[in-house]
Amino acid sequence: MRGTNYQHYHSIIPPILATVAPTRLAMSLYTSTVDNSIRTSLLSLQSSFFQSLHGGAEALAAFDHELTSFQEAVSRSEPHLEEETRLLIYSFVQTSDAVIPSLIDLDIASEKIIQEEGDKFNKLIDGLSLDDPYTGLFPLPF
Numbered sequence: 370m371r372g373t374n375y376q377h378y379h380s381i382i383p384p385i386l387a388t389v390a391p392t393r394l395a396m397s398l399y400t401s402t403v404d405n406s407i408r409t410s411l412l413s414l415q416s417s418f419f420q421s422l423h424g425g426a427e428a429l430a431a432f433d434h435e436l437t438s439f440q441e442a443v444s445r446s447e448p449h450l451e452e453e454t455r456l457l458i459y460s461f462v463q464t465s466d467a468v469i470p471s472l473i474d475l476d477i478a479s480e481k482i483i484q485e486e487g488d489k490f491n492k493l494i495d496g497l498s499l500d501d502p503y504t505g506l507f508p509l510p511f
Contacts, residue, residue, distance in 0.1 A: 403449040407442065411457060414439050418465055426476050429469070436465070 417435050421428035443450070443458060450458075 400449040400451075403446045404451050404454050407446055407450060408454055408457070410439055410442060411454075411461060415461060418461075422468075422472065426480075429472060429476070 414432075414435055417432050421432035424431075
């Protein structure tokens with residue numbers, strides 16, 4: 370009787386393992402794939418971020434669009450991310466959150482300065498004339 374029970378359980382356990390083990394394996398592979406995909410996206414996002422530092426307002430707007438897409442992907446994938454990936458994302462977000470507002474302020478300030486200096490230059494040019502009464506007083510040496 371003991372052999373029969375053993376054979377009975379032995380015949381049941383492999384089919385159960387056959388359904389559980391692949392599921393765990395598949396989930397493990399899925400988690401790994403999702404985690405790697407998010408890490409790859411994070412590297413691309415970091416590259417875009419550093420390029421946007423030199424590109425002005427348009428580059429920052431493109432980066433913001435990419436960041437929004439990345440945030441959506443992270444939200445969908447969050448349960449499948451490894452702790453190290455979560456820390457990498459957190460670190461990047463902290464850095465970008467510290468830098469981006471200053472870049473926007475700097476871009477606004479520089480645009481204002483360029484506009485003001487351009488207006489001054491235009492007024493200076495408008496004030497010059499070829500009919501200047503002082504032109505003939507100092508003849509050119511050639």
